[in-house]
Ligand SMILES: Nc1ncnc2c1ncn2[C@@H]1O[C@H](COP(=O)(O)OP(=O)(O)OP(=O)(O)O)[C@@H](O)[C@H]1O
């Protein structure tokens with residue numbers, strides 16, 4: 001038999017080993033291809049109110065995707081190489097030159113690789129159609145999608161994966177070059193040599209890891225108190241949690257498990273053998289990878305939460321910034337459009353609301369910045385102009401409190417608030433605080449608004465010290481449509497294409513689509529990240545299962561049943577997936593908790609949705625790992 | 638009569654490509670006996686041991702242990718049987734590399750309700766006799782081949798099983814370590830009447846037993862009883878017999 005035939009035969013015999021690798025490849029191709037395909041779909045872009053949103057979102061997304069795909073494929077390749085270590089060593093031992101070996105590897109890889117590329121593109125095409133439907137749903141656009149197949153997308157995907165192929169070949173070359181023959185043949189021993197006792201430094205760094213993570217969390221909870229040094233603080237938190245996570249995997253876990261182990265004084269039962277002792281060593285040597293996984297998943301969960309929060313809060317944030325259906329800068333414009341609406345027979349109300357600027361202070365207001373104090377600017381409106389508000393004399397309602405401000409300010413209901421300017425003071429009781437705006441943002445200029453009774457307003461007006469230049473500007477002009485406002489009415493008013501007013505419904509559409517595209521892109525990339533981390537953990541489990549096959553065999557010879565072994569392995573799987581999962585979830589929680597208010601008004605629901613999705617995905621991978629272990633154990637004897 | 642094998646056949650491979658390793662073996666081992674199995678490499682010694690100890694399944698024939706036919710038992714029952722009544726020393730040591738020497742040795746006790754002190758005492762006793770007590774905190778990768786073999790022996794002895802199966806237990810040992818291991822086996826055999834079935838290439842080791850069975854090409858070729866003879870005389874007879882069979886000769 002010629003050498004080539006032997007090699008070929010070997011290849012087909014071990015094709016089972018390639019399954020994972022092929023899966024990883026196809027998966028990556030599908031991800032990338034469907035993403036590119038969608039980004040080039042004009043149907044959506046045409047429907048969007050703002051076209052740039054789509055392309056920016058997708059560009060950022062595709063860069064992130066490329067990074068994760070490259071890492072993932074290279075990781076899969078390295079596992080794959082290690083598994084074939086012995087075989088490669090043998091070929092070298094019988095005198096095959098390294099150059100020839102590399103050529104064989106290139107050939108093999110090329111077959112697998114381009115096969116995967118083609119099937120990935122086909123699959124990706126189908127999947128992208130489905131995802132596109134989902135995206136349209138999210139953007140609330142009704143449209144049917146054709147089966148447009150983009151050649152550019154194919155070329156783009158092909159180019160990327162050819163580049164990755166070259167990278168992989170370099171990786172293979174380095175691998176072959178670096179490993180000496182002795183190491184390759186001693187593969188099993190070299191694995192065993194990792195198993196050594198726990199030293200003093202493990203204990204110290206294990207403890208340090210926990211302290212670092214906890215202090216990172218503590219800082220993130222108290223971010224407001226250190227407002228003046230925000231950037232170094234954020235970097236510090238990042239440093240503490242990342243290094244802390246690394247130490248946790250490197251040492252803390254091994255340390256804790258070792259304490260449990262010591263307490264048994266040598267009498268380990270089979271569950272301990274399969275979970276405790278195995279994890280103790282594996283986590284240590286996989287610390288870097290696990291840290292990466294925890295950080296990546298925390299990052300993607302965090303971003304997904306943020307984008308979901310902003311998507312979820314679009315309505316509220318629009319209501320907080322645009323007070324009426326249509327808001328105008330000039331009185332003439334308002335009158336012009338009012339007339340236009342009248343001509344079209346649309347019932348509407350014209351709102352001309354005068355207002356005053358006062359400063360406010362008092363027990364009802366606390367500001368949580370390092371500077372403290374309790375003085376804020378308020379824009380005062382009379383209750384006569386605001387139908388929705390009922391205010392008695394001496395009462396005051398605060399409006400337009402958006403979450404960004406809410407994070408800095410506390411308001412005490414039923415406490416006094418004093419309005420003042422240079423020579424007048426008026427104390428009122430705060431009865432309500434609310435997120436909806438009552439004045440357009442170009443009028444309120446970021447300040448909170450307040451409603452007072454007409455009597456109080458009169459007094460305030462009398463005492464007002466007018467800035468002569470601005471006197472005429474203390475009125476806001478707006479129109480509310482009596483019935484439901486609709487896209488048609490907006491189109492009617494926007495006939496010439498460049499409107500000089502703000503429309504709530506238009507703003508809503510624009511923001512919703514912006515947030516929708518963002519959420520879709522981040523969601524896609526995020527899920528891609530999570531899937532790859534899950535896959536990596538699964539691959540690792542498969543590898544460990546192969547490594548430990550011998551142990552299962554021994555244990556079964558000693559009289560432990562398949563069931564007993566599987567129980568022990570279940571604990572192992574739960575811990576290997578559970579610990580990175582827990583770290584990811586905790587990191588996410590503290591990150592989202594520290595910054596959610598910038599993105600919207602509701603934290604828990606979006607964050608929990610993302611987290612549950614993540615846990616669910618991991619459960620699937622954990623389940624598959626367990627199935628795999630079961631199979632190995634059953635076949636071990 | 639603790640073990641009785643009737644017409645055991647064992648073949649490997651698929652229908653097209655079959656090799657028969659055991660070709661019909663009948664064997665009876667009494668309780669408290671110390672039996673050695675010898676024979677050339679590849680003659681099927683390990684296979685026979687595996688079949689007798691329920692680790693491997695027979696192709697045809699029956700194995701009775703204490704009147705119980707183990708070839709028909711369910712996996713769960715078999716596992717229990719191995720856990721409770723058997724001690725193993727394998728040719729390839731079969732230590733778990735994630736466990737320390739002590740943990741490896743104590744593994745068979747983990748499923749029993751033995752209190753901590755008792756377990757500790759047993760461990761000290763056995764490991765000191767085999768001179769591996771000082772290695773108790775080390776991992777298998779940190780000890781020598783012979784030390785691994787003694788660890789594997791200690792694991793087989795620790796729960797004082799009814800039957801001990803040992804596959805070349807002295808293969809990696811120098812003569813001193815080998816003789817202390819064999820003494821220990823002999824002692825278990827006489828004190829608590831453990832039945833011992835040992836595969837060996839070494840005539841000296843075999844001379845410790847009451848009976849030597851010679852395998853050749855998957856069949857029992859001959860069998861020698863020690864009877865009232867001294868160990869030296871028995872050794873000489875084993876040597877003679879071995880040279881008749883051929884194959885692997887004197888190698889210790
Ligand atoms: N799993 C297996 N599949 C196929 N053939 C096997 C298998 N295990 C053993 N054999 C074959 O069965 C025969 C007997 O093997 P066995 O291991 O019982 O020999 P042995 O007498 O223990 O030899 P040694 O003294 O070298 O350990 C050998 O020819 C071997 O090739």
Ligand SMILES: [Mg+2]
Pocket residue numbers: 682683684728804
């Ligand atoms: Mg053998």
